[in-house]
Amino acid sequence: MFKTVHNNLQNWYAKNGRHDLPWRQTDDAYKIWVSEVMLQQTQVKTVLERFYFPFLETFPTLQDLANATEDEVLKMWEGLGYYTRCRNLHKTAKICQEQLPLTVEGLVVLPGIGQSTAHAVSAFAYKTPVPILDANVKRILYRVFGVKEAKERVLWEMAYALFDERHPYNYNQAMMDLGATVCQAKKTDCEVCPFVSVCKAYLDDPLLYPQKKIKKATPKRYRHIVIYEDDGKFALQQRQSRLLHGLWGFVEYEEVQNATVIGQVVHKYTHFHLHATVYHTSHPIEGVSWFTLAQINTLALSGADHKILALLKS
Ligand code: SF4
Numbered sequence: 080m081f082k083t084v085h086n087n088l089q090n091w092y093a094k095n096g097r098h099d100l101p102w103r104q105t106d107d108a109y110k111i112w113v114s115e116v117m118l119q120q121t122q123v124k125t126v127l128e129r130f131y132f133p134f135l136e137t138f139p140t141l142q143d144l145a146n147a148t149e150d151e152v153l154k155m156w157e158g159l160g161y162y163t164r165c166r167n168l169h170k171t172a173k174i175c176q177e178q179l180p181l182t183v184e185g186l187v188v189l190p191g192i193g194q195s196t197a198h199a200v201s202a203f204a205y206k207t208p209v210p211i212l213d214a215n216v217k218r219i220l221y222r223v224f225g226v227k228e229a230k231e232r233v234l235w236e237m238a239y240a241l242f243d244e245r246h247p248y249n250y251n252q253a254m255m256d257l258g259a260t261v262c263q264a265k266k267t268d269c270e271v272c273p274f275v276s277v278c279k280a281y282l283d284d285p286l287l288y289p290q291k292k293i294k295k296a297t298p299k300r301y302r303h304i305v306i307y308e309d310d311g312k313f314a315l316q317q318r319q320s321r322l323l324h325g326l327w328g329f330v331e332y333e334e335v336q337n338a339t340v341i342g343q344v345v346h347k348y349t350h351f352h353l354h355a356t357v358y359h360t361s362h363p364i365e366g367v368s369w370f371t372l373a374q375i376n377t378l379a380l381s382g383a384d385h386k387i388l389a390l391l392k393s
Contacts, residue, residue, distance in 0.1 A: 085243040085250065087273030092253035095260070097123075101131065103252065108179045108204035109141040115199045116168055116191065118213075120161045123259070130159055141179065144172035153325050153379035160382065162323060167191025181205060194235070199251075208247040210238040215258020218289065222262060225279025227290040300351045303335040304328075304344070305358045306391055307367065313375065313391075314367035322348070327375075328384040329357075330367060337362070342390045346383035357387050 097103075100123070102114035113134060117126045134155050138144040144152065149169060156165035167190040171179075179200065180186050186197035194212070201207035210216070212234060220237040221227065229237070243250035261268045267285045269275050280288040306329050307314035315327045338358035346353045370378065375388065 081241060081243070081277065084274050084277055085245065087276075088243070088253050088257070089246055089249060091271075091273045092249055092256065096249075096253060096256050097259075101127070102203070106204055106206075108200055109144075110135060111204045112179060112192075112196070112200050113168070115196050116164050117159065119164060119196075121159060130156075141172050141175060142177050144169065145176050149325050150379060154377070157326075157379045158382070162326060162381075163321070164191060166325060179204075183207065183209060194231075202247065202251050206248055208244055210235075210242040210247075211251045211254070212238050213255060213258075215262075216254045218264060219254060219258050219262050219274070221289040222267075222280035222285050223274050223278045225283070225288065227288055229289075297347075298351045300353050302353060302355045303332045303358065304355045304387055305330045305332065305335060305338055305360060306341070306387070307364045308359065308361055309363075309369065312369040312371055314364055315370055315375065315378070316367050318381070323381050325379070326381045326384070327378040328381055329387050330364065331355075344383060344386045344390060346381075346386060353383055355383060355387065357390055359391070 102111050105111065114126070114131060117130055117134075121130075137155050138147060138152070147169070149166065152169045153162065153165060156162060159165070170190040171192065174189060180189070183194075183197045183201045186192050186200055187194055192200075198209050199211045199213070202209050202211055216238065217234055220234060220241065221229065223241060224237050226233075226237070257272070257274075261272050262274075262285070265286065269278070269281050269285065272278070272281075275281055278285075314330055316330055318324060318326050318328050335356075335358055338360040340356060341359045342357050344353075344355045344357055346355070372392070380388065
């Protein structure tokens, strides 16, 4: 049914595909998996420029990642955000040690690996003929099939229905590139699109597919952060919250008395905006670890704690 558009897509990909991406130059499942996890919430440019190569230089193999401490892995992830991804990456490496499973079914039961990542690793590393379903591919599916809302199960059905079993590897790569460059969230270039002859949204208004969710205002959270200083050292604690678990940070309170305000810091997380009032004091405190500024630079801190550190240094 889609033979002609599949041929169009192959031709489009041959001319326009991003063939030089480093994770397309390898069939090492570990490297492909790391790229997939990094790219889940982060743009290709950022991953390429700052994170992918340093991470793989530090942990060149799955076994190297498994042997590392959580602090070491978090430090290499610092700045990428969404730290649950990083902790799950490390947990999965510890479970697998030398080799990731060779099937979608084996991959999908591991920490942090959902259907989407399992399909992507299988398709790209093992050349398994299965479709992938990332955000770019989903957008194309909504538009080609003219569907405004769909459950994950239905999206997978559409992914399999449109899939090109004759050229599975190039089809998947092409779909990602098409979504990133032609069928974008806020702009489409339908005239050059390989799917234009079958696309239902093209006959309507592509930007109405999928239906936009009404965005709620992002809530604000107010916190008080105290920088305790004693003899050139500063008090830090390892965060326990799910969001930042394992990262180091200055001491946080709901309320503070008897400390000097040195400034304000605002940091935007996806689900809330943190508004922190920052204090400095030399009062004693227990249950913390003490570090010099040079030592703090070797720890993994959240983005908010980096801003607080900059405030302290200034
Ligand atoms: S024809 Fe337009 S809307 Fe349809 S898939 Fe292509 S770029 Fe997207």
